[in-house]
Amino acid sequence: MAETRMTELTNVPTFLYFDEEELQTLRERSRTSPGRHFDALRAWVDANLWRRPLRGINEPFLHASSEVYFEETFSHLSNVMLTYLITGEVRYAEVARSWLSELAHYPTGGGSQYSVGPYIATLAQGYHWLGDVLTLDERGAIRVQLTTLVREAYDCSVTPDRAWWYRAHLHHDFWIPVAGFGLGALALLGEEPDAARWAARAAEELQHALDLLGADGAWHEGAADWVYGLVLFLLFSDVYRRAGGASLYDHPWLQNTWRYRLYCWLPDDTYVYLNDSFRSGRYNIMGSASSHVLRKLAGEYRNGYMQWLAARDERFDYATERPGVYRSPYDWTTNLPYPTSTMHCLAWNLLWHDPSVAATPPDDLPTAHHFANQGIVIARSGWTADSSVVTFSCAPVGGHEAHRRVVAGDKRIARGLSHAHAQATSFTLYARGQYVVVPPGYGKTASRFQNVVAVNGSGQLWGPEYDAEIRAVELSDDVDYVVGDATGTYPREFGIRRHQRHLLFLKPHFLLVADLLDADPALGNRVRHYTWQLHTNPQEVTTSAFPNGLSLQARSDTAPVDVHLLVPELHGRLLSSFAAADGTPVLDEIGFVMNFTIPASAAFVAVFALTELALRTPIERIVGDHCVGALMGGAADARAVVFARGAQGTALSYRVDPARSARHLVAGLPSGVRYRTETALRPRDTRWPERALRTGEENFVDEIVVTAAEDGADAPNGLLRFGA
Secondary structure, eight states: OOOOOOOOOOOOOTTSSOOHHHHHHHHHHHHHSOOHHHHHHHHHHHHHTTOOOOOSOOHHHHTSSTHHHHHHHHHHHHHHHHHHHHHOOHHHHHHHHHHHHHHTTSOOOOTTSTTHHHHHHHHHHHHHHTTTTSOHHHHHHHHHHHHHHHHHHHHHHHSTTSSTTTTOTTSHHHHHHHHHHHHHHHHTTTTSTTHHHHHHHHHHHHHHHHHHTOSSOOOTTOHHHHHHHHHHHHHHHHHHHHTTOOOGGGSHHHHHHHHHHHHHBOTTSOBOOOSSOOTTSOBTTTBTOOHHHHHHHHHHHTOHHHHHHHHHHHHHHTOSSOOOOEEOOSSGGGOEEOSOGGGGTHHHHHHHOOTTSOOOOGGGSOSEEEETTTTEEEEESOSSTTOOEEEEEOSSTTOHHHHHHHHTTOGGGGGGOTTOOOOTTEEEEEETTEEEEOOOOTTOOSGGGSSSEEETTBOOOOSTTSOOEEEEEEEOSSEEEEEEEOGGGSOGGGOEEEEEEEEEEETTTEEEEEEEEEEOGGGTTSOOOEEEEEEEOTTTEEEEEETTEEEEEETTOOOOEEEEEEESSSOEEEEEEEEOTTSOEEEEEEEEEEOSSOOSEEEEEEEEEOSHHHHHSOEEEEEEBTEEEEEESOTTTEEEEEEEOSOTTOOEEEEESSOOOEEEEEESOOTTOEEEEEEEEEESOTTSOGGGSOOOGGGEEEEEEEEEOTTSEEOGGGOEEEEO
């Protein structure tokens, strides 16, 4: 067994999360404030007081999908018992007593299941919240059951392979039982000799999980699973700190995680759903509501942005119709809407909402953020309803810290990453009020379903040991630029020496995506083809083709997003549709295919037109010496964007035809080098001497040359700007 570092702990407050004085304050606030949280809590409890616990539970039930029952039980009794504490009405206490009496006599052999977390938490809260109404026999039965369950879950956390979640630190199903048995241990302080050791073990394990997440605040399973993993963790962290333990709230990941939730937010109050996440930003049972988690972060860190977002999430959580949160979607037949999300946030919104923290809209925040450990950039044109949102992902599965530790020998980390996807260089796009280029969603972990380049019909290797990284990031008010390198994710036999994807967001009008691939020339005689993949949701978006491009049209009849594939000029087109077993459309794939004779160096360049102005703008390809790119706009507003593809120190050149005043962006240049640009006016038709030509710009081309020079201009993060 692993040795647990001991921490000197004192007894916890009377009611775990609050003491008598704080309870009086809560009662007063519930009577005198606008009281929407208490009113909603009491209304729900009164409407659901008829519910009764399951009887005759046996051990096979505990080893099946018991998480639904125990998570609902946890939230149901939290609501009922808190209503009792605030009102003092005995009818609420009597109902809770009947539940606790039944729970105290269930079999205790389910400690290896993650559902033991909410089961333990329910008993722990009942033991403290109903202390004035439980008889000595009832308290004794709860204490015995609680002690047995906590001891068994603790043993599972220190004994290899006793439970599947053993040391699966990066899986939400690890956080739930560990935080749960930690909370139960804290409830037993002063009564059970081993309680402090059990609580310290839970804290140690959760601290290690936080360390594996790095410092960027991002969650590798997606914004929905983020909620699911945090609920019991936050409760344990609260009580552990109150008992004198080290504050997990001081960890940089937890301090920064508000940014992840906020930047994943979409203007229609849904969420980016990378990895095994969902559009609602909520998942499974306890994670089917989210506003309370945001309320807690808002109060803990005095964060007005979280208070603002919590209010928006709350409208979703308190809606009476089925909100579209999915329950245990292990296959399509169980991917059903969960109807009672509201119950899971009621008690905690009342406890955690701190009205002294004013809601602050995010208008003053940067429109893009780089989450370094998870290799995610989320960029938006603004924070308004008509804003576009782009995501870009490029990191090892599970993040860089997990990769570093796996390479150092900790192979067990991978078992906690089953909800993370192979998505190096994948991007998604929300525009025109619609998620037009989508991630694949739950369960589709292979890069086959991602918006990436497939090689020989195959995808990237899945696993934290395969390296991928963001090489450069430049985020500004008007341009966001990121370069991802997925070279290390392809099978070696494919001979991919380099695959870098450049994503450049010219806000708000254009998104450019350029892929540069270099293969081993010695494999030239082997069959090789590349497919540039794009995925849409067939229930929301239809696609129609035009020469060298696609129009992505929302079924809501908003204006389309046009995709211009400029490079390669010659390509095939592949259309695929994925459906559930019952025929329900799930995912459409559009593939632009480059096959037959492929040079060792190949490229794809695509331009997305995101606004009305962009749809009207002429777009042309640029293929120059050691660069490829796009020319957008006419004589009055031209922008040339090219991506360097030569070796370091290689000069590049390209033409703007016909000549015109233009703003230029050259991306992908080696950093730390200064560059000189030269522009020369050349006649379009070399058969005539220049003096014989008319002087109109249409008779000339601009020839631009970019070379390294000590007296040249800087190119921060490889991005050089010049011109009008």
